[in-house]
Amino acid sequence: MAPLRIGVLGCADIARRRMLPAMAAAEGVEIAAIASRDTDRARRLAQRYGARAVHGYAALLERDDVDAVYVPLPAELHARWTEAALRAGKHVLAEKPLTTDPVTTAELLALARASGLVLMENVMxxxxxxxxxxxxxxxxxxxxxxxxxxxxxxxxxxxxxxxxxxxxxxxxxxxxxxxxxxxxxxxxxxxxxxxxxxxxxxxxxxxxxxxxxxxxxxxxxxxxxxxxxxxxxxxxxxxxxxxxxxxxxxxxxxxxxxxxxxxxxxxxxxxxxxxxxxxxxxLAAVRAFAAAVTSGVTSGARPDAHVLRQAxxxxxxxxxxxxxxxxxx
Known part of the structure; x- marks a missing residue:
């Protein structure tokens, strides 16, 4: 089975310290690309994992060698880039909180369901x-x-x-x-x-x-x-x-x-x-996300059933x- 190819939007601390090492250790997961507004920063981080460095988040979403996107950006930016990723046909694992208000959270969950994509909030x-x-x-x-x-x-x-x-x-x-x-x-x-x-x-x-x-x-x-x-x-x-x-x-x-x-x-x-x-x-959170994508579980079902009520x-x-x-x- 082909690996789940994940692109990372940004070089946030949680991505560097915790999520990227877990993705590298997870079976069936490939770190495909890392994007940043700072090309040199993206390149230095991408080299550690044999990934491609991409200048800018939008450019990463356009890549056809990325199946899913991890969003470790500041909370206020989650909604914008999660929506953009879903509309680009990518599954999304977004840091918590998924958004800063329940209306937007509901809209993104509905978009993911309608698109047949997995949307998971990263409450590990x-x-x-x-x-x-x-x-x-x-x-x-x-x-x-x-x-x-x-x-x-x-x-x-x-x-x-x-x-x-x-x-x-x-x-x-x-x-x-x-x-x-x-x-x-x-x-x-x-x-x-x-x-x-x-x-x-x-x-x-x-x-x-x-x-x-x-x-x-x-x-x-x-x-x-x-x-x-x-x-x-x-x-x-x-x-x-x-x-x-x-x-x-x-x-x-x-x-x-x-x-x-x-x-x-x-x-x-x-x-x-x-x-x-x-x-x-x-590592368990990364595996849960990959398993949801592989099994075709869409948002609103486990492993993220409480995301809207939490919001x-x-x-x-x-x-x-x-x-x-x-x-x-």
């Missing part, structure tokens, strides 16, 4: 097997009936010139780190989530939110608390609290490939730590937080 953590293990334990009644869910993801302060500090480029904590706990809630509780209240916080002189929190409810009255930020000590965890116990996962969203996940199980009978096998979620919930958090946006020193 959902492809790590540790979360399926946790879901299986919940389904088996290990903690009884689910009563509450809590998730948090925050990272240390970014350099002042980082694009995630730019409102014009779709920056801010909610769109960068907030997507993770929102998707985690969807992953474990399903689409019937409703945002009850939310708050976003900024610092003087910044045009984007650097921290936020949201309170939601899920089917059956399950309470949901989400916290996120881009000016914090690192935190990456979720907790599922049941009628008979609770499960807690640390390093939940961005574990290294060699990390051995540990799930903490607390019940009346005592507390235990369950160690799981390590897994490379970046709607993020918009709801933004709307409810708008009147409470506060500045913190």
């Amino acid at each position: 953590f959902v492809h790590h097997p540790q979360h399926e293990t946790v879901r299986g334990w919940i389904a088996d009644g290990l903690i009884g009936e689910v009563r509450a869910f809590r998730a948090e993801f925050a990272i240390p302060r970014l350099p002042d010139r980082d694009i995630r500090h730019s409102a014009e480029l779709g920056g801010g904590a909610l769109l960068d780190t907030g997507v993770y706990p929102v998707r985690a809630a969807l992953h474990f509780l399903g689409d019937e989530l409703r945002v009850l209240n939310a708050a976003l916080h900024s610092t003087p002189g910044r045009s984007v939110d650097i921290a936020g929190a949201a309170l939601l409810t899920a089917a059956g009255g399950v309470g949901v608390q989400l916290t996120f930020g881009i000016d914090h000590a690192y935190g990456s965890r979720y907790e599922v609290w049941g009628s008979e116990g609770r499960l807690t996962v640390d390093r939940a969203f961005t574990p290294p490939a060699d990390h051995r996940p540990v799930v903490r199980l607390e019940r009346r009978s005592g507390t235990e730590q369950r160690e799981l096998e390590p897994a490379d979620q970046v 709607e919930l993020v918009a709801d958090i933004q709307r409810l937080a708008r009147n409470t946006l506060s500045a913190v020193s």
Whole structure:
């Protein structure tokens, strides 16, 4: 079977550090071309992978030796170049968030379906097997009936010139780190989530939110608390609290490939730590995308079933937080 030939739009940090090495390691995937507005930069990166360097994103989309496109551009540019790629007949793997509003997300999903193309948002953590293990334990009644869910993801302060500090480029904590706990809630509780209240916080002189929190409810009255930020000590965890116990996962969203996940199980009978096998979620995400293309799975079906509902919930958090946006020193 011919390999899936992927073209990369840009030389973003996440492409260089994580996605390109995973694509190079994935069976049945070929890095065909890398585009940049800086030809020399594209050439230096392309040489590492035996790929062709292309000047400009539009030129890459015109190539007939590219089957699919990876979009690691700033969030505000995702919609423009995802649409252009789909209209050029390319499957698309786009960094999260797919777009900055749910209407545009819905339009792109509809375009992909109508074109018979795969459109996948690159939320990598959902492809790590540790979360399926946790879901299986919940389904088996290990903690009884689910009563509450809590998730948090925050990272240390970014350099002042980082694009995630730019409102014009779709920056801010909610769109960068907030997507993770929102998707985690969807992953474990399903689409019937409703945002009850939310708050976003900024610092003087910044045009984007650097921290936020949201309170939601899920089917059956399950309470949901989400916290996120881009000016914090690192935190990456979720907790599922049941009628008979609770499960807690640390390093939940961005574990290294060699990390051995540990799930903490607390019940009346005592507390235990369950160690799981390590897994490379970046490589798993690339494989999921390639498998979707190979099997003809179009957007709206797995592996990206929650992308539109996620966009709607993020918009709801933004709307409810708008009147409470506060500045913190």
